[in-house]
Amino acid sequence: MVGEPVIEARDLRKWYPVRGRGFASLLTRRKPEFLKAIDGITLSIRPGEVLGLAGESGSGKSTTGMTLLKLHQPTGGEVRFQGLGLLVNETNRTRLAFRRQAQIVFQNPYEALNPRYTVAQSVGEPLSIHFPHDRDRRREMLLRAMDRAGLRPSEDYLDRYPHQLSGGQLQRVAIARAISVEPRFLVADEPVSMLDVSIRAGILNLLCYFASELHMAILYISHDLSTMRHVCTRIAVMYLGRIIEQGAADTVLDAPLHPYTQALVGAVPVMAGGRTRAPSNLIGGPADAIHLPGGCRFHPRCPRAMDVCRERDPALDLVASDHEVACHLYDSLSMSAPVRGKQ
């Protein structure tokens, strides 16, 4: 992938204060507790790249997307958009420019679209915010977005209302709306999980097209690893607010290193699998996001946990070219340590 990153996050945090329960907590004046929805994330996406963000429910995927888009105010860390910091010294103009260049598509198109708006009104709305005085340009961009989202011929759709469209067509409208303003960065948060298998590929292929032909940087959020093979150039796996493994899509799916990624990949049912997949050897269920375990936050569930894992939090280290993992099993491979040759 060429070019400078479109979006970068450095040590990004989003903590939610959680109030103690009941009157007693007022009396005891315990120090405030936090739910660390994201807790130190560093990532970057270049033009033409689709970064897949995987991980179980509650691991912080959506919060990451929303915080990158500045729809949530981060608790700490930094987001840079096209090389410029977003958190300091921003004027209204830079904020508006960012709003235009960074867009999101949600899981549920039924909720994302106003049922009383026609397709033309829904897709045109962001355009009238960003280009209020330029009618011809708006029209041109509207038609281009509809065409790019596969709503062809556009005359067939412009005057329809959401209830007159299928689920797949609705998601295309939501996508047309997001890309109408020609963003450089697109977050797609579970964009196909509500759609039937028979029509998912249409939407996934659109994301590929936006990346490869329009050079957008895309964050594809999903808990479904099997769709990631088809859309993502790279994959980052989250666990309790952290990225625990990151690398080229095929590397992460075919040769995962982190025990959690290995379990995730191994739990995906496959068509030709018969009944041969080995059962996951993880212990228990997800940990409490408020009372995080010390050391490696995955250690209570990890089948390979060692003494060091209870004491030291592993950093996300580069262990091979474009393959990072946060796990003490690979401490000796870490590129920051002397390189000892392969394996």
Add this chain to the structure above:
Amino acid sequence: MPLLEVENLEVRYRTQAGEAKAVDGVSFVIEPGMCLGLVGESGCGKSTVAKAILGILPPAGHIAGGAIRYAGRDLGGMTPRELRAMRWRDIALVPQSAMNALDPVYTVESQLAEAIAAHQAMPAARRRGRIAELFELVGLEPDRARDYPHQFSGGMRQRAMIAMAMVLDPGLIVADEPTTGLDVLVQDQILRRIRDLHDRLGKAMLLITHDMAVVAENSDRIVVMYAGRVMEYGGEAVFRTPYHPYTLGLCNAFPDLAYRARALISIPGTPPNLVAPPEGCRFQARCPFATARCGTPPPLIEVAPGHVVACHHVDQAERFRERAADPETWREPAR
């Protein structure tokens, strides 16, 4: 004797636009100890089949034809009371969105106890023992039985519902999307539990889902439904060497993790209106291989022992298989 026989089942719903033929001539058989997987896209009638088997269709729905037999007995001829007695005892349901099926006001234990008490006189102590046993069976800690549903995660509630289905040791379990919406690790655990019940206790199973890999991994027999009809029915060959263009479409649309660098196809169009479905093959408007003949209803053709296909052109299946892998084949027709 088969455990369950569904023969030419027809179910209709009254709607404002007229009668919707939600299930229109569906037949299949479940032998004791067998798992039958039922797949198809949203609205094709999967849950309706399940509800008809359990006799719990909503007031707008009714069985308009065909027969459902459990261990040779026709459910159609039973009184509502007899049907109620069969539910849970012979056939139990893990309903779609079972996660939300527990009553938030009562502990999980008391809800299971009530299900037992409704069908079987049993002293409280033995009932508690049975519940502990069931909890262990589905992989829940027995001492969590007195928790309220909100204290359980989604996956735990789902497992509690499977325990609930097991209270009376039924011969057949109907599981309607038992893992949809759950994380993959939890899904894997639950499916392994279900399979365990099936393997160890010889429970027969009707597994309904739209996830083809879940069906492929867990079923002995597979039914592919589309718009209220069976398109293809058989063993694992249904996915290995499909004959029906719809099955081919589904297989090529499914992003299989194990299958690298393959272009995914997308089936153009949407399923037909079930109030006025097309005369002939229900799939014709979306089928890239449709011909004039497809305007008449296709016969059910046996392509191999125990493998039947509802398509006029099964003789061309080999060519279809080749072409169906190409996304160009499924391009939206110019309108």
